[in-house]
Amino acid sequence: MSIAVATESQQRANTNERVLGITELPTPAELVAELPVGDAQGYRIMRARQEVRAVLSGLDERLLVIIGPCSIHDPISGLEYATRLAAAAREHEGELLVVMRSYFEKPRTTVGWKGLVNDPHLDGSHDMAAGLRAAREFMLAASNLGLPLATEFLEPLSAQYLADVISWGAIGARTTESQTHRQLVSGLSMPVGFKNGTDGSVQVAIDACQAAGAPQSFMGISDEGRTAIVQTAGNQDAHLILRGGADGPNFAAEPVAKASAAMESAGMNPRVIVDASHANSGKSHVRQGEVIAELAARIAAGDQKIAGIMAESFLVPGAQKHDPDTVAAGSDVLSGLTYGQSVTDACMGWDASAELLQTLAAAVRAAR
Numbered sequence: 453m454s455i456a457v458a459t460e461s462q463q464r465a466n467t468n469e470r471v472l473g474i475t476e477l478p479t480p481a482e483l484v485a486e487l488p489v490g491d492a493q494g495y496r497i498m499r500a501r502q503e504v505r506a507v508l509s510g511l512d513e514r515l516l517v518i519i520g521p522c523s524i525h526d527p528i529s530g531l532e533y534a535t536r537l538a539a540a541a542r543e544h545e546g547e548l549l550v551v552m553r554s555y556f557e558k559p560r561t562t563v564g565w566k567g568l569v570n571d572p573h574l575d576g577s578h579d580m581a582a583g584l585r586a587a588r589e590f591m592l593a594a595s596n597l598g599l600p601l602a603t604e605f606l607e608p609l610s611a612q613y614l615a616d617v618i619s620w621g622a623i624g625a626r627t628t629e630s631q632t633h634r635q636l637v638s639g640l641s642m643p644v645g646f647k648n649g650t651d652g653s654v655q656v657a658i659d660a661c662q663a664a665g666a667p668q669s670f671m672g673i674s675d676e677g678r679t680a681i682v683q684t685a686g687n688q689d690a691h692l693i694l695r696g697g698a699d700g701p702n703f704a705a706e707p708v709a710k711a712s713a714a715m716e717s718a719g720m721n722p723r724v725i726v727d728a729s730h731a732n733s734g735k736s737h738v739r740q741g742e743v744i745a746e747l748a749a750r751i752a753a754g755d756q757k758i759a760g761i762m763a764e765s766f767l768v769p770g771a772q773k774h775d776p777d778t779v780a781a782g783s784d785v786l787s788g789l790t791y792g793q794s795v796t797d798a799c800m801g802w803d804a805s806a807e808l809l810q811t812l813a814a815a816v817r818a819a820r
């Protein structure tokens with residue numbers, strides 16, 4: 453019996469039957485060299501990470517407030533928001549540790565625009581080299597305003613390009629159960645929160661915190677862009693974020709206490725972050741404000757289980773639809789969109805957000 457040996461081109465065809473193109477990106481080292489973090493800026497980013505740790509543990513009695521657009525689709529409106537938030541953060545710095553959501557990668561339930569890193573021109577051209585550059589440029593500029601930054605780590609490779617500018621990270625509801633993301637967190641330098649699953653399961657996030665807290669060995673990339681074995685020490689600052697689920701919201705006192713007790717009995721931080729958006733507000737920006745007001749009342753009454761809250765906020769309230777498949781590549785997409793309004797989830801507008809920051813600061817003062 454003779455065995456047919458595949459030719460080199462046959463082997464390639466077998467592997468890449470559905471791959472339409474592979475385009476190389478700059479390496480992490482190249483992008484970081486082009487857009488470096490300055491010394492003073494690096495120190496501020498590191499100090500903010502320490503402050504976040506102190507708030508999460510309760511040593512620092514302030515409330516962590518992770519707030520900002522659902523996604524940044526236009527760096528100019530994003531920076532206008534950052535400028536306003538930086539001033540509010542300074543005003544409330546005695547009570548609140550404000551960290552700005554600078555989210556550049558969006559996990560989708562099915563399909564849709566996946567964020568500025570994936571598609572920076574919002575037209576389906578997927579120029580990810582420009583996307584990584586735009587994200588890094590934005591982060592450096594926002595961080596220069598004195599704001600610590602938060603992001604969701606979605607693509608396992610993008611962390612190598614952006615993580616040095618980030619003071620707090622999240623793993624989203626759709627990826628909390630993924631081993632790849634848990635491994636990634638085990639090596640990240642900042643505190644990272646895991647969201648409960650979209651079905652409402654808190655246990656997957658508790659398991660995630662445990663996995664991320666352990667040393668891990670996995671495949672990743674080096675700064676020089678080569679695939680590599682990555683060995684990590686484990687991230688002891690992994691914590692829980694409650695965002696509600698298909699089974700309903702979980703920001704009320706009872707589910708928060710239950711989740712906090714479960715974290716404690718697993719030997720981890722019982723203080724949790726509550727996301728006022730997503731399934732805790734049914735994605736309504738108006739309801740989000742009500743949820744924050746309810747949380748503020750509990751904080752004012754001395755609830756110590758809530759270390760922080762998350763909120764989605766932008767310049768203009770609500771959201772607008774944007775589908776990259778309906779625009780011609782290279783067209784001026786931004787001119788057809790409302791400036792300062794989310795193209796993903798609905799966000800609270802600036803005025804409502806500024807008022808809620810006042811309410812949260814007052815709640816922390818009342819609790820003291």
Ligand SMILES: O=C[C@H](O)[C@H](O)COP(=O)(O)O
Pocket residue numbers: 522558559560561562563564730796797
């Ligand atoms: O935070 C953003 C969204 O909730 C998440 O990316 C899922 O969005 P989608 O259900 O519109 O795809």
Ligand SMILES: C=C(OP(=O)(O)O)C(=O)O
Pocket residue numbers: 522555559604623624625626647695730
């Ligand atoms: C995608 C997000 O949230 P979740 O993972 O909770 O859906 C988000 O915070 O942008």
